[in-house]
Amino acid sequence: MATTSRNPFSFTLRNLLDREGGDCGSYYSIPALGDQRIDKLPYTIRVLLESAVRNCDEFQITKDDVEKIMGWEKTSLEQVEIPFKPSRVILQDFTGVPVLVDFASMRDAVSELGGDPDKINPMVPADLVIDHSVTANVVRSDNAVQANMELEFERNNERFAFLKWGSSAFHNMLIIPPGSGIVHQVNLEYLARVIFNRDGLSYPDSVLGTDSHTTMVNGLGVVGWGVGGIDAEAAMLGEPMSMVLPGVVGFKLHGTLRNGVTATDLVLTVTQMLRKHGVVGKFVEFYGRGMGKLALADRATIANMAPEYGATVGFFPVDHITLEYLKMTGREDKTVSTIEAYLRANKMFVDYNESSVFIVLRIGSERC
Structure with a gap:
């Protein structure tokens, strides 16, 4: 910063x-x-x-x-x-473990040179969720979860011990243990800040992740997308990511889903339309009166499919539904109040009761 x-x-x-x-x-x-x-x-x-x-x-x-x-x-x-410069980085275990090894190696190098190894830490917050290596060997039994976890710790004892060390050795790094859920679910329900408040300074949450479906968090109003491990590690070291300033495609939503129509039906239709339009390398933003009735889970499903329709992000700006979801998933009222105050002050909040809400994407952007 x-x-x-x-x-x-x-x-x-x-x-x-x-x-x-x-x-x-x-x-x-x-x-x-x-x-x-x-x-x-x-x-x-x-x-x-x-x-x-x-x-x-x-x-x-x-x-x-x-x-x-x-x-x-x-x-x-x-x-x-x-x-x-993203606000944070999120890693899953297949890519996160090598990153942790690199940081440990840097500490060894600094120590050999007579420096303080404790100074080697991520410069932006990094979250590592252990989920991709977890397998299910036991099913259809009351103790399936416990039995699978015991097998995981038995097979990966050395790796988990290293991660346990990393969780306490490095500042600015949070490691979520196995059995907590998939990385995107944990990101959506727990890790996503929407608005950071560090040392009294508020700013938007944005994330680079080492998984293509990092875009799921776009459904919560967080700008983020998947990158390679080298890009993620560079961001953790404070290096800005060089990117082409993207075009933006506005996707207008009308009405509500009829009974019997699922989020899967909706996302497949949206994907088909966006593939036909062509959105590779672009940002997609969803807007329109239909947003007022679209549940957060449905938004996250559509955002999660951004790699399938080729967009860098599939973004849903924060509105009252987002705030309700944050409260439902245990965010404190004070935190949610600060998020709303910041977004309104910086013209990043969508209020469907305000007539000016649709001006943003009418001018200067492509539309489906």
């Missing part, structure tokens, strides 16, 4: 207040940039813009990079590259 002393956009820092006027710390306000082009930016691009503004240091991220994102309506057609 860039320090305000060298950030040319430190003038956009504002105090964040909740609905009761309580102090929630500070945040970088993109409306404070005073540029009307921001009102025409899709929500996903606003997340990229906020990250660039917050992390601008005129070295890794420059004012020119911020200008490229602000001018998205034109620059997205020119295949310009921008740097992007």
Whole structure:
């Protein structure tokens, strides 16, 4: 995170207040940039813009990079590259264990050079969920879960011991033990912050994951997608990811699902339409009055299929349904209140009672 002393956009820092006027710390306000082009930016691009503004240091991220994102309506057609620093990284065990080995090796190297190995830690929060290597050998019995876990620990004792060490040795790293659920479920229900609040500074949650279906968390209003292990490790070391500023395809949803129509039916229809339209390398944002009745689970199902219809993300902006889901999954009321306050203040919240809600994707974006 860039320090305000060298950030040319430190003038956009504002105090964040909740609905009761309580102090929630500070945040970088993109409306404070005073540029009307921001009102025409899709929500996903606003997340990229906020990250660039917050992390601008005129070295890794420059004012020119911020200008490229602000001018998205034109620059997205020119295949310009921008740097992007995610808020966190999520790993599953097949890719996470090698990353942990690399960090342990770096600690050994620093120690041999006479330095302090404890200084080697991820620079952004990293979550590692052990799920991909878990197998089910025992089924159709009351003790199936316990029996499978015992087999897993017996077979993977050395690997799990190493991960146990890593969970306490490294700062900024959380390791979720086996048996907790699949990585995307755990991400959606527990790990996703939606809005980070670190050291009194609030900013959007965004994530790079070492699994293509990291996009599932897009259903919760978190911008994220899958990358290779090297890209994820570079992000953990504080390096920005270089990416082409994407085009955005708006997908408008009408009405509600009829009785008997499942989320699978919906997602297969959406996938067919988006494949026909062509969205490879693009961001897809869902909007329209139909969003007001679309359950979070259905949104996550559609977002999870982004790799199948070829998009980088399939994004659902945060609205009242998102906030209800956060409460249902155990997020504290104060946390949810801060999330809503931040998103409203930074023009990233969708309120279907406001007539201006559909302006964002009408201008400067492709549509299905």
